[in-house]
C-alpha cells in the first residue's frame with residue numbers, strides 16, 4: 035500500500051540549530067498518527083514543512099504520490115492538506131460564518147454565495163459552534179477559536195488534516211467532545227497527523243505514534259508499544275520514569 039504522506043529524510047535548520055534532522059515517516063490513508071516528543075523536539079517545525087509554511091533544507095515530502103516539498107502553502111492546501119495552528123489564527127473582525135466561508139472559497143471547487151453560507155453553517159455545527167455563527171471570531175473564547183479554526187480547515191475538504199495541539203487546554207468535558215469529534219472525522223475517512231501532549235487523547239485516537247527527540251525520530255510504531263519503549267520514556271515522558279511507566283501501563 036502506498037502512503038498518503040511520506041517524509042523522506044527531511045531536514046530543516048534554523049542557523050546552526052537542526053530543528054528537524056533527516057526525518058522519515060509515512061502516514062497511510064485513513065490512519066490517525068500521533069507526532070510526539072518533548073518541547074522543542076521539532077514537531078511543529080515538521081508540521082510546518084508538510085504544510086509548506088516553511089521550506090525544507092533537505093529531503094523531500096510526497097503527498098498522494100506527488101512531491102509537495104518546494105510548493106507554496108496555498109498550493110499544498112489545494113492538493114488536500116489542511117491544518118490548525120498551535121497559536122490559533124482566526125480573522126477576529128469577521129464573523130464565524132465569514133471565517134469558514136473564506137476557507138470554502140479557497141477549496142479546489144470553491145463555494146460561494148448561498149451554498150457557501152449553508153456549508154459554513156454545517157461545518158460550524160459540526161465543531162459545536164452552530165449557535166455562534168454570526169458572532170465576530172474575535173469575541174469567541176480561546177477554545178471556541180480553536181473550534182473555528184478546525185471548521186475553516188475542514189472547509190478546504192482536506193484528505194489530510196494536521197492538528198497542532200488542538201486538544202490542549204480543554205477541560206475534561208471539552209476533551210471528550212474533542213476526541214469524539216476527531217474520531218468522527220476519522221470515521222468519515224479523513225487521515226490525521228496530530229501533534230499532541232494530552233496523553234489521554236493520544237491513547238484514545240492514535241493507532242500509531244512517531245516520537246521525535248532533538249529533531250530526530252526515535253520511535254515509530256503502535257501507540258501502546260511506542261509509549262512503553264524505554265527510550266521514549268526517557269526522552270519524552272522524561273524526568274519521572276515512574277510516572278511515565280504508570281502512564282504507559284494505563285494505556
Ligand SMILES: Nc1ncnc2c1ncn2[C@@H]1O[C@H](COP(=O)(O)OP(=O)(O)OP(=O)(O)O)[C@@H](O)[C@H]1O
Pocket residue numbers: 048051053071072073074075076077078079080120
Ligand atoms: N522560526 C524559528 N527560528 C528559530 N528557531 C526556531 C524556529 N522555530 C522553531 N525553532 C527552534 O527549533 C526547535 C524545534 O522547535 P519546534 O517548535 O518545532 O518544537 P516542538 O517539538 O513543536 O516543541 P513544542 O512541543 O514546545 O511546541 C526549537 O529549538 C525551537 O526553538
